[in-house]
Amino acid sequence: TRSSDLLSKGNCNPTPYIVMVGDPGTGKSTVVEKLTGQTGRSSSDSRSWTKTAEPFWTYDGTMVISDTPGCNAIDDKMEQSQWIAGAINFMPLSKILIIVKAEVRQDTTIKTLEYYSDKLIQLPDELIGVLVTHMDQVMYDDDSIKTVIKKKFGIDDVVCTQLNDPRHKLIAKIKKACEGHKPQKLTVDSALFLKLFDIRESDRKPLKLIAKEVDLFNSVKESFDNIRDNYKGKDLVDLLFEFQAWMIEQIEVIQKNFCTELDFDFMGVDADLQAGYCALLTNQLRTVIYGIRIETE
Helix, strand or coil: CCCCCHHHHHHCCCCCEEEEEECCCCCHHHHHHHHHCCCCCCCCCCCCCCCCCEEEECCCCCCEEEECCCCCCCCCHHHHHHHHHHHHHCCCECEEEEEEECCCCHHHHHHHHHHHHHHCCCCCHHHEEEEEECHHHCCCCHHHHHHHHHHHHCCCCEEECCCCCCHHHHHHHHHHHHCCCCCECCCCCHHHHHHHCCCCHHHHHHHHHHHHHHHHHHHHHHHHHHHHHHCCHHHHHHHHHHHHHHHHHHHHHHHHHHHHHCCCCCCHHHHHHHHHHHHHHHHHHHHHCHHHHHHHC
């Protein structure tokens, strides 16, 4: 079921969290619909139908899956990149599954995977996996494509699926791919964002400002960490709650200053883009106080 409480619920236990990335039309959203029971996210259109990243619980409540816009989508590339970055930052990450469609020519499938493997090379190897869809439409088998992917990219965790695979079977395959990997809290900050996504020069000013604001926010958190050892018991608990409340207030102040400095008015054709920048900033600021939130729950 869709839930605005996924983050807090997910923080309480090592729930596997999987982010799916890939070209439009590879079957990402179809897979998400199968796993979660959600509808209306997939489309037969070759352009990207999914416009936002959104996390969902699987139908059995054992995993959280985030669908994302197509990385190389024709329209709104910057907004889509921001949604993908936000999905990666959302909660401790078990696996980024690169979704590729099994093509008649196996080397075509590998070529698509090569693009994403190169793009995600900045991320830890153990977080990267592959999900190959439409295996019922090709002549080669699962072991064949897994062997090629392992040999060329060094990726061990490969899930192959057919259109008629039942969802419990697909969930089991994805869980197995996550076994032995402790979820990692990964932060896509502005510097990493620039490395992961192809950014226009006009987009660099807001990203640089985001990096500056997050660095300042993090320095405040580090100063707090240096003094908190002087407090014990109830005094420490009270201090944690007070500091968290103050930092949350500061997020709103930073948001306002950010929008003012960049003259954001959230109107016209740039409204969605401006909202995306604000979401990226807010997500990174909240990540800074992630540990405090855990301690106060």
